[in-house]
Amino acid sequence: MTAPAVRVDTTSASIVYIAIGSNLERPVQQVLQARDALAGLPETRLLGFSPLYRNPAVGPGQQPEYVNAVAAVRTRLAPHDLLDALQAIEANQGRVRGPVRGLPRTLDLDLLLYGDREINDQRLTVPHPRMQQRAFVLKPLLDIAPDLDVPGLGSVTTLLCAVSEASLERIDESEAVTASREHAR
Ligand code: AMP
DSSP: OOOOOOOBOOSOOEEEEEEEEEOSSSHHHHHHHHHHHHHTSTTEEEEEEOOOEEEOOOSSSSOOOEEEEEEEEEEOBOHHHHHHHHHHHHHHTTOOOOSSTTOOOSOEEEEEEETTOOEESSSOEESOTTGGGOHHHHHHHHHHOTTOEETTTEEHHHHHHTSOOTTOEEOOHHHHHHHHHHHHO
């Protein structure tokens, strides 16, 4: 079987930031598995991965808390092909998409920034339209990219100052290492 054609941006690679979240079925392992999957994407190299944070769910009803992180990659995949790849990783990790948004999920991958591109079409909005409201995105993003500016919005530092990060709890490295070992088994 031939692999589906992937549009590759042959002119240059772009630095891309991706938010990762999980609140079902061993969230720490889900996030670490997603990190490995991102590292394995074609035409893509993992540049950095933030610490993991726990954060209460903001979705409807009572939900388990989330584990969140942010990855930085360098990729030649074009934006919509990258979105396809992110959705394939979500599906591979058991993400079920339904009509109601905000329900608990094994994995959510959001394309935060694609270089300094601004994209706005039916499938994709970049910068991610809600990233500036979310401490659970801005804090890990700042951890790995302290000097980053969000096109049209300003520095990540300034954006983080405007939201409360009080509910974020950084996950102890030893817990992440233990989960990582279990994930490797
Ligand atoms: P969600 O329920 O948060 O996983 O939303 C996924 C939907 O948002 C998909 O249908 C995507 O096409 C759309 N979408 C628009 N912009 C983005 C983005 N920057 N990152 C991820 N999904 C996006």
